[in-house]
Amino acid sequence: MLGRWLGAAVLVCFVTGVISHYLQHPPGWLADDLPSRPAWGYRFTQGLHVASGIAAIPLVLAKLWAVYPRLFVWPPVRSVKHALERLSIGVLVAAVLFELFTGLLNTVQWYPWPFSFVPLHYAVAWVIVGALLLHIAVKWEDIRAHWGKRSSGTLSLPAQDTPDRRSLLLAVAASVGAVTVTTVGQSFTPLRRLDLLAPRHPDHGPQGLPVNKTAAAAGVTSVPESWRLYIEGPRPYSLSLAELRGLPQYEVELPIACVEGWSKSARWTGVRVRDLLERAGAGPGARVRVESLQRGGAYRVMEMGASYARDPLTLVALRLNGEVLAPDHGYPARIIAPNRPGVWQTKWVAKLEAL
Incomplete structure (x- = not known):
């Protein structure tokens, strides 16, 4: 038995x-x-x-x-x-x-x-x-x-x-x-x-959402005022935070689900990745490489396949539950995508590159 x-x-x-x-x-x-x-x-x-x-x-x-x-x-x-x-x-x-x-x-x-x-x-x-x-x-x-x-x-x-x-x-x-x-x-x-014995509680953390790696642990102690998001492709361009906020914004409800077993859904607001890639001249089958301001570590650079990059739920998120992202959640911008491990929901995004 x-x-x-x-x-x-x-x-x-x-x-x-x-x-x-x-x-x-x-x-x-x-x-x-x-x-x-x-x-x-x-x-x-x-x-x-x-x-x-x-x-x-x-x-x-x-x-x-x-x-x-x-x-x-x-x-x-x-x-x-x-x-x-x-x-x-x-x-x-x-x-x-x-x-x-x-x-x-x-x-x-x-x-x-x-x-x-x-x-x-x-x-x-x-x-x-x-x-x-x-x-x-x-x-x-x-x-x-x-x-x-x-x-x-x-x-x-x-x-x-x-x-x-x-x-x-x-x-x-x-x-x-x-x-x-x-x-x-x-x-x-x-x-x-x-939830008495688990290492994470889904309600505990900045903006009511847990984090595994804080901004301080990632070496992102401050974001320069001159920060821009660089989008590379056949027609490369860059956007300031104000310009990103001026683009069409979409709100989605998606979970952060980490490999350690904890997860929680939240409301994310931002710009669709596929819209940014199309403006850069990327084709419908393009993957995307994402680089973070994080100073090192195995997950500083991330790649998403075409199915994720073209999904309308995949965002460069600027807001969490109606609030500007906290530093520990990736301010000024982060990736949020459906059906994806939390380690690949890259925070502190600096560059998107169409592949």
Whole structure:
């Protein structure tokens, strides 16, 4: 029973994690075809990714507690098949623990290790798949026999163990429910009042919206009065903040959804990116490269595929919930786009380049 619950949680976590990875790091052949709709898509899948990963932690601990004596049987290897089974179990346990606990630390942005989190987290997810497939292959006869017994009604368990099994399952279910209810409110805002253990609260932050990186942390301590937005293309031009505000303004409601699992919708007002690109002479299939005033970091420069660049919901936003952007939200201008990770909603925009 624990294995089925854990398997479901890990499967959901894996699928949503792969979606997240390709939305964050699309290969070139896929970049222009990533869907910009539904606008809430990344908020849903990433919230589910983090929620299922957190829920899997008490499940994996309970599963290990239930089976740990069998991890230390002697002799450790009795045959080639047994060696493969032990190998698959060892790799599977190590990889699942690595994924769950490094993922948990990522939600609080604590990285006490020397490696880059994203590529290794993604790679180890596929190690889990490989170890699981190997384990299923070497245990296939036992699996088939088990389900055959269940279907024929001959599977029996010791009656004296029933109360203990029931108590264990109830305790594990309560633990999963507790950690889920007290963390999922960071993305599922109807439960935000119960958001006691998550590192972010959707209502806490400048202008009622959380931030991961402040202006001070990004090195954007001040914006010069001479700031202009440069738009490069066949007909390059630049706009002052006053000129940007003088262009047709559009208001959209879109969520900020971060890879750490928190998200919240807000009203954004600004100029459509596609209008700026058309004025620069960019074709309908153009991508756009966005540069930030941020002084460094992996996300100072961002590229959007054509599907995002042409979407009418994608804005160079100047206002948040009717107010001028706060410095921590990207003043004087930032990108907001549908179905997109928060790390690519670039703040403190300095230049758009049609590609």
